[in-house]
Amino acid sequence: FLLMCSKIREELNKRRKDVKIASYELESDGRYRIGSYDEASAFSSFLPGISGPDGIPLWCMYVNRAQAITSFGVANKDNAIAEFLSAVWAYQLIGVQGFRTFCKINDNYYEPFQKDLASTHYDYTRCMWIEQDRIELEEVNETLGLSFNVKYYTVINRPLGALVRSLTISNESSESKQLNLLDGLSLILPAGLTDSGLKSMRCISSAYASVRLASDKVPLYSTKVKTHDEPEVIRVKEGTFYSAWLVDKNKLVPIEPVVDPDV
Numbered sequence: 001f002l003l004m005c006s007k008i009r010e011e012l013n014k015r016r017k018d019v020k021i022a023s024y025e026l027e028s029d030g031r032y033r034i035g036s037y038d039e040a041s042a043f044s045s046f047l048p049g050i051s052g053p054d055g056i057p058l059w060c061m062y063v064n065r066a067q068a069i070t071s072f073g074v075a076n077k078d079n080a081i082a083e084f085l086s087a088v089w090a091y092q093l094i095g096v097q098g099f100r101t102f103c104k105i106n107d108n109y110y111e112p113f114q115k116d117l118a119s120t121h122y123d124y125t126r127c128m129w130i131e132q133d134r135i136e137l138e139e140v141n142e143t144l145g146l147s148f149n150v151k152y153y154t155v156i157n158r159p160l161g162a163l164v165r166s167l168t169i170s171n172e173s174s175e176s177k178q179l180n181l182l183d184g185l186s187l188i189l190p191a192g193l194t195d196s197g198l199k200s201m202r203c204i205s206s207a208y209a210s211v212r213l214a215s216d217k218v219p220l221y222s223t224k225v226k227t228h229d230e231p232e233v234i235r236v237k238e239g240t241f242y243s244a245w246l247v248d249k250n251k252l253v254p255i256e257p258v259v260d261p262d263v
Helices: 002-018 087-097 195-200 202-207
Strands: 023-026 032-035 044-046 059-063 069-073 080-082 099-105 108-110 124-130 134-141 146-154 163-171 179-185 209-215 218-223 245-248 251-254
Touching: 044 087, 059 087, 059 146, 069 087, 069 163, 099 146, 163 179, 195 202, 202 209
Parallel strands: none
Antiparallel strands: 023 032, 032 124, 044 059, 059 069, 069 080, 099 108, 099 179, 124 134, 134 146, 146 163, 209 218, 245 251
């Protein structure tokens, strides 16, 4: 019994040392830094809807969990690209429906920015920076010898509302690594779906979803007709697109998209 108590005490002391505490700092360049942001009390906010005199504003909600961005779209909730969620739902679903990065590193699998059982086996530090027009996330994983940096900002002075996301992975060790990566937004809503339809008739709404290639490697998501329960059939002319590029020697190389084959 005494031996068991001693082992339990050692384990508790070890866990106390491993507990991460959030820290807050206003940096000299005006950026607001939150260390261990996903250990802080949950909060939500919006990126500023600034698009310039010739742009289209984008509403974009983020939380201090996972990869931050939970919902965004144009005009209103019925024109969401990532489903509009209340803060309570956003805290729970961000790790599933939001942006995710799946890594295979030297035959080991890892997903940065997640708080799950697998992440407890790694030593890492995470930070969030909030700026006037963007947010930035960073994870430095000492166990893997890698750092992951994500930036989000909206497009200005362009005839479309869009969110730009930049992912940078750096090798912080002296050893070369073989890395396979699957990255992107887990759930993209086709244009033509309404928020009320998603909340009350989700399976019916998903039956209307379709995707086609707008160009060689740019998928366009939309319903063919509106999902309203009326005898008149109304064609949907709008579309939601998602495109990605890899920076290779100062050149942008389009990445092959992966979409749900059922739609």
